[in-house]
Amino acid sequence: MQIKKFWPYIVGGxxxxxxxxxxxxxxxxxxxxGSSNEAAPGAKVTSTSAGALDPNVKYDTATGVIQTGGLNGxxxxxxxxxxxASHYVYxxxxxxxxNAFVNKNVQIWGKLRLLRRxxx
Numbered sequence: 001m002q003i004k005k006f007w008p009y010i011v012g013g014x015x016x017x018x019x020x021x022x023x024x025x026x027x028x029x030x031x032x033x034g035s036s037n038e039a040a041p042g043a044k045v046t047s048t049s050a051g052a053l054d055p056n057v058k059y060d061t062a063t064g065v066i067q068t069g070g071l072n073g074x075x076x077x078x079x080x081x082x083x084x085a086s087h088y089v090y091x092x093x094x095x096x097x098x099n100a101f102v103n104k105n106v107q108i109w110g111k112l113r114l115l116r117r118x119x120x
Contacts, residue, residue: 050096051109059109062089066101079108 044052053059064081071078075090077098091098091108 045096050100051093052095053109057111060111061107061109063105063107064089065103065105066091066098068099068102077102079106 044050062079062081064079067078067080068076069078070076070090070092071088075092077091079089079091081087081089089108091110093110
């Protein structure tokens with residue numbers, strides 16, 4: 001078996017693999033939205049705050065520790081506050097990546113949406 005005969009196939013195969021890996025890396029970065037410290041256009045991100053406030057809106061506020069997980073399909077995160085689970089605030093954000101704040105004590109501003117409690 002002569003290696004010289006297969007050399008172009010080996011080099012071509014390596015090039016295909018390298019181009020495939022490079023393309024996958026570029027596409028995965030675009031699809032994932034980049035790093036967890038990024039926010040939606042118009043939102044500010046600093047070492048101590050993230051988000052965007054509209055001066056014409058009256059926001060509700062809450063303070064606590066952000067944890068992952070919602071409740072019955074509501075929210076993707078929750079804010080643990082004093083008083084137990086009945087005082088948790090369930091969160092979702094299209095402006096800030098809340099993963100960057102998991103296990104951190106934060107104060108949030110947002111519009112409150114009350115949910116009906118299920119009897120039982």
